[in-house]
Amino acid sequence: MPRARKIPRSEWERNKQSICALFIDRDKSHEELVLSMAEEHGFHASKAQYIRQLGEWNIKKYSTKKDWKHADALVRKRKIDGKETEILMNGKLISAKKLKKELGRYGWQQTYDQSFTEDAPEGVIARTPPSSMPTSIRVRVLPWFQFRDELHLF
Numbered sequence: 001m002p003r004a005r006k007i008p009r010s011e012w013e014r015n016k017q018s019i020c021a022l023f024i025d026r027d028k029s030h031e032e033l034v035l036s037m038a039e040e041h042g043f044h045a046s047k048a049q050y051i052r053q054l055g056e057w058n059i060k061k062y063s064t065k066k067d068w069k070h071a072d073a074l075v076r077k078r079k080i081d082g083k084e085t086e087i088l089m090n091g092k093l094i095s096a097k098k099l100k101k102e103l104g105r106y107g108w109q110q111t112y113d114q115s116f117t118e119d120a121p122e123g124v125i126a127r128t129p130p131s132s133m134p135t136s137i138r139v140r141v142l143p144w145f146q147f148r149d150e151l152h153l154f
Helices: 009-025 030-041 047-056 065-080 096-106 143-153
Strands: 086-089 124-127
Touching: 009 030, 009 047, 030 047, 065 086, 065 096, 065 124
Parallel strands: none
Antiparallel strands: 086 124
């Protein structure tokens, strides 16, 4: 099989957003990524080139045991601080159900300080969930105000 052509870094960077969207957001396999990028974007690279480039960008679909242990430490620390926590891994929000399952599987019983002695993995982010309260309340749709407006019509 002939060797694939070397693709310039600038060409990879131009297509990075599309590659990430297909691989992570649309959950394409490496083989599907090769086909989709060729068909939809006219970008031709081999499976091995995609694997290498995704590795250079530190883009991965699946989280490691180390990632989950770090997430567990973040959740525990924030719980001590009285904060609710959402976890993002590799740019994707982890559902509460999956977080509970994975922390049960990989979480550990060490203290916060001990868990952060090793280097923190990239791509694991803890944040406070957005408020579910609306920032403004439309009073015109409340029944009392609708009734009042009806009375003013007469």
